[in-house]
Amino acid sequence: MRELFPWTGNAYTVGFTGPPGAGKSTLVDDLVQLARAEGDRLGVIAVDPNSPFTGGAILGDRIRMMRHTVDPGVFIRSMGSRGHLGGLAPAAAQARDVLDAMGMSYVFLETVGVGQSELEVAELADTTVVVLTPGLGDSVQTIKAGIMEIADIFAVNKADQPDTERTVADLKELLRLDSRPRSWTPPIVKTVATAEEGTTPLWAAVHEHRRHLEVSGELSHRRRERMARRIVEIVTHRVRHEIVGPSAETPRFQTILDEVVERRTDPLTAASKLQEGRSR
Numbered sequence: 684m685r686e687l688f689p690w691t692g693n694a695y696t697v698g699f700t701g702p703p704g705a706g707k708s709t710l711v712d713d714l715v716q717l718a719r720a721e722g723d724r725l726g727v728i729a730v731d732p733n734s735p736f737t738g739g740a741i742l743g744d745r746i747r748m749m750r751h752t753v754d755p756g757v758f759i760r761s762m763g764s765r766g767h768l769g770g771l772a773p774a775a776a777q778a779r780d781v782l783d784a785m786g787m788s789y790v791f792l793e794t795v796g797v798g799q800s801e802l803e804v805a806e807l808a809d810t811t812v813v814v815l816t817p818g819l820g821d822s823v824q825t826i827k828a829g830i831m832e833i834a835d836i837f838a839v840n841k842a843d844q845p846d847t848e849r850t851v852a853d854l855k856e857l858l859r860l861d862s863r864p865r866s867w868t869p870p871i872v873k874t875v876a877t878a879e880e881g882t883t884p885l886w887a888a889v890h891e892h893r894r895h896l897e898v899s900g901e902l903s904h905r906r907r908e909r910m911a912r913r914i915v916e917i918v919t920h921r922v923r924h925e926i927v928g929p930s931a932e933t934p935r936f937q938t939i940l941d942e943v944v945e946r947r948t949d950p951l952t953a954a955s956k957l958q959e960g961r962s963r
């Protein structure tokens with residue numbers, strides 16, 4: 684990373700997040716096609732917390748279905764959520780950096796928008812596309828607030844299914860009710876990924892959002908903030924590892940835990956003991 688890092692900072696990262704089965708991989712596949720047609724090389728990172736694979740393992744159907752696996756201008760990397768010491772987000776960030784240093788113009792980052800660590804991964808993106816499907820109906824209301832907050836663009840995929848207009852209307856209403864000040868209103872794009880419908884307008888929306896970020900200066904601001912969070916995250920992980928150890932299962936931790944459980948000491952004193960033990 685030390686040697687690679689100076690070569691990073693040029694790739695534009697587009698995140699795709701949403702519920703499992705929404706059509707994220709199919710959409711990514713379509714947009715890879717469009718970006719390739721513009722002559723750009725790109726990397727794809729697909730993060731699947733349900734993947735039985737870890738680390739550098741080989742890829743499920745999800746990837747196999749992509750028609751670009753034989754294209755030398757496209758590099759696809761799949762990551763499961765286990766087996767990444769220090770967490771999924773830092774691991775995905777490093778994979779992103781490698782692709783960036785390789786000279787990719789774009790990195791597409793697919794994550795299932797469910798848990799906290801997936802949200803953190805989604806936050807690596809310059810532009811985040813939240814992929815939803817019709818028929819979510821009322822459940823649009825229950826979409827995690829976190830996902831609403833990170834959306835720069837909404838794709839309502841499977842627009843060949845009933846209730847598409849209703850879902851679009853629900854989303855518009857949610858956006859209208861959202862009173863946070865914003866310099867960019869997330870567009871809602873209807874797509875049928877399997878038929879490559881709406882994907883050109885979706886790709887245009889990505890370009891438009893990028894231009895907005897660049898012109899307003901928000902891009903460098905966002906990237907700086909992201910870098911700050913990334914460094915703090917590394918520090919947090921390291922300090923925790925130094926003080927607590929690899930896990931709370933260590934005998935030393937368990938002994939101190941016993942003392943707290945038996946009310947011979949309190950949690951604050953226990954934490955101090957752990958800290959002192961390490962600095963000695």
Ligand SMILES: Nc1nc2c(ncn2[C@@H]2O[C@H](COP(=O)(O)OP(=O)(O)O)[C@@H](O)[C@H]2O)c(=O)[nH]1
Binds near residue numbers: 704745840875
């Ligand atoms: N009817 C319909 N099916 C789609 C569409 N896009 C994707 N699918 C199907 O939905 C399923 C899940 O797609 P996938 O891209 O793997 O979803 P992901 O889990 O979000 O990555 C697959 O069987 C796709 O063929 C669409 O626009 N319309």
Ligand SMILES: [Mg+2]
Binds near residue numbers: 707708793
């Ligand atoms: Mg997928």
